[in-house]
Amino acid sequence: xxxxxxxxxxxxxxxxxxxxxxxxxxxxxxxxxxxxxxxxxxxxxxxxxxxxxxxxxxxxxxxxxxxxxxxxxxxxxxxxxxxxxxxxxxxxxxxxxxxxxxxxxxxxxxxxxxxxxxxxxxxxxxxxxxxxxxxxxxxxxxxxxxxxxxxxxxxxxxxxxxxxxxxxxxxxxxxxxxxxxxxxxxxxxxxxxxxxxxxxxxxxxxxxxxxxxxxxxxxxxxxxxxxxxxxxxxxxxxxxxxxxxxxxxxxxxxxxxxxxxxxxxxxxxxxxxxxxxxxxxxxxxxxxxxxxxxxxxxxxxxxxxxxxxxxxxxxx
Amino acid sequence: xxxxxxxxxxxxxxxxxxxxxxxxxxxxxxxxxxxxxxxxxxxxxxxxxxxxxxxxxxxxxxxxxx
Numbered sequence: 001x002x003x004x005x006x007x008x009x010x011x012x013x014x015x016x017x018x019x020x021x022x023x024x025x026x027x028x029x030x031x032x033x034x035x036x037x038x039x040x041x042x043x044x045x046x047x048x049x050x051x052x053x054x055x056x057x058x059x060x061x062x063x064x065x066x067x068x069x070x071x072x073x074x075x076x077x078x079x080x081x082x083x084x085x086x087x088x089x090x091x092x093x094x095x096x097x098x099x100x101x102x103x104x105x106x107x108x109x110x111x112x113x114x115x116x117x118x119x120x121x122x123x124x125x126x127x128x129x130x131x132x133x134x135x136x137x138x139x140x141x142x143x144x145x146x147x148x149x150x151x152x153x154x155x156x157x158x159x160x161x162x163x164x165x166x167x168x169x170x171x172x173x174x175x176x177x178x179x180x181x182x183x184x185x186x187x188x189x190x191x192x193x194x195x196x197x198x199x200x201x202x203x204x205x206x207x208x209x210x211x212x213x214x215x216x217x218x219x220x221x222x223x224x225x226x227x228x229x230x231x232x233x234x235x236x237x238x239x240x241x242x243x244x245x246x247x248x249x250x251x252x253x254x255x256x257x258x259x260x261x262x263x264x265x266x267x268x269x270x271x272x273x274x275x276x277x278x279x280x281x282x283x284x285x286x287x288x289x290x291x292x293x294x295x296x297x298x299x300x301x302x303x304x305x306x307x308x309x310x311x312x313x314x315x316x
Numbered sequence: 317x318x319x320x321x322x323x324x325x326x327x328x329x330x331x332x333x334x335x336x337x338x339x340x341x342x343x344x345x346x347x348x349x350x351x352x353x354x355x356x357x358x359x360x361x362x363x364x365x366x367x368x369x370x371x372x373x374x375x376x377x378x379x380x381x382x
Contacts, residue, residue: 018325018328019328020328020331021331021332021334021336022331024332024335054349054350055350055353058346058349058350120350121350
């Protein structure tokens with residue numbers, strides 16, 4: 001008779017590269033995915049024409065998966081930077097929970113699956129845009145721009161601005177001015193959003209050798225640039241509100257959002273670091289919080305406007 | 317025979333395997349649902365039924381009605 005015995009392995013002997021399922025999920029940057037899901041959903045909902053609900057939901061799922069794949073590829077590229085910075089040192093690769101090659105395999109595999117599935121479920125215009133977004137974020141932004149120029153925040157923002165365009169393309173099979181306006185709104189919004197954060201959080205990019213604007217051009221220039229991009233966001237917002245996907249409700253909300261947005265950006269621009277330190281960066285924090293409200297409310301009201309339109313209300 | 321508790325490594329592997337199982341079942345469900353919708357709506361089948369349909373030829377419908 002064979003005697004089979006099981007021996008426990010002490011926890012200390014667990015290899016660092018024995019990842020849990022959640023570690024792979026963390027590679028996909030779930031918070032970034034949720035933002036992509038929201039904006040892609042709105043892009044799809046406001047687009048003209050009807051898409052079957054199942055195909056719409058599955059399209060959103062694969063757009064989110066593509067965003068997750070680009071997140072995994074970004075972590076593969078940024079493993080050295082993430083290890084140096086306090087904010088990112090706990091990520092799966094620098095923490096030793098996931099091997100770097102595994103992140104690359106996951107990113108490439110999910111990129112292929114998400115693009116092919118979106119092409120089959122929706123259309124190949126949307127799939128092409130998703131492939132371009134993944135390429136832009138992983139290669140143009142992560143490998144090139146992030147390490148070489150302070151323009152990384154501005155130009156790299158294109159990747160984050162594309163999901164509503166992909167949603168629009170999934171529903172229509174093409175592009176439209178409204179989709180371009182949604183892209184422009186997100187593209188112009190991101191620099192102010194990020195630089196407001198950079199002005200009150202000690203982001204240790206300098207330790208990692210990343211040329212962020214606060215380091216290369218100084219904090220006063222960052223305040224000026226934050227205002228400049230806040231100003232540039234306004235026409236995109238108003239164009240969107242006055243376009244066929246907007247309506248009276250969207251315009252009213254946009255006017256309120258832009259008024260507070262500009263007021264807070266001007267307050268941040270007019271003061272210096274001494275004043276900022278004195279009140280615990282209150283104005284910078286207020287601008288950052290409003291930037292979140294600004295983006296979420298813009299896209300939410302577009303979805304509401306589309307909903308009203310289906311009941312014969314809303315729209316121009 | 318004394319059964320010892322699973323090591324942390326086994327717990328992680330089991331969790332990973334179960335997670336992958338859920339993902340694969342979910343993927344099958346998604347492909348199945350998309351297939352059902354595509355077949356029912358029939359959008360892609362129109363061009364492959366090997367039957368000449370006048371309404372698919374540009375200008376043919378107008379010509380036929382005159």
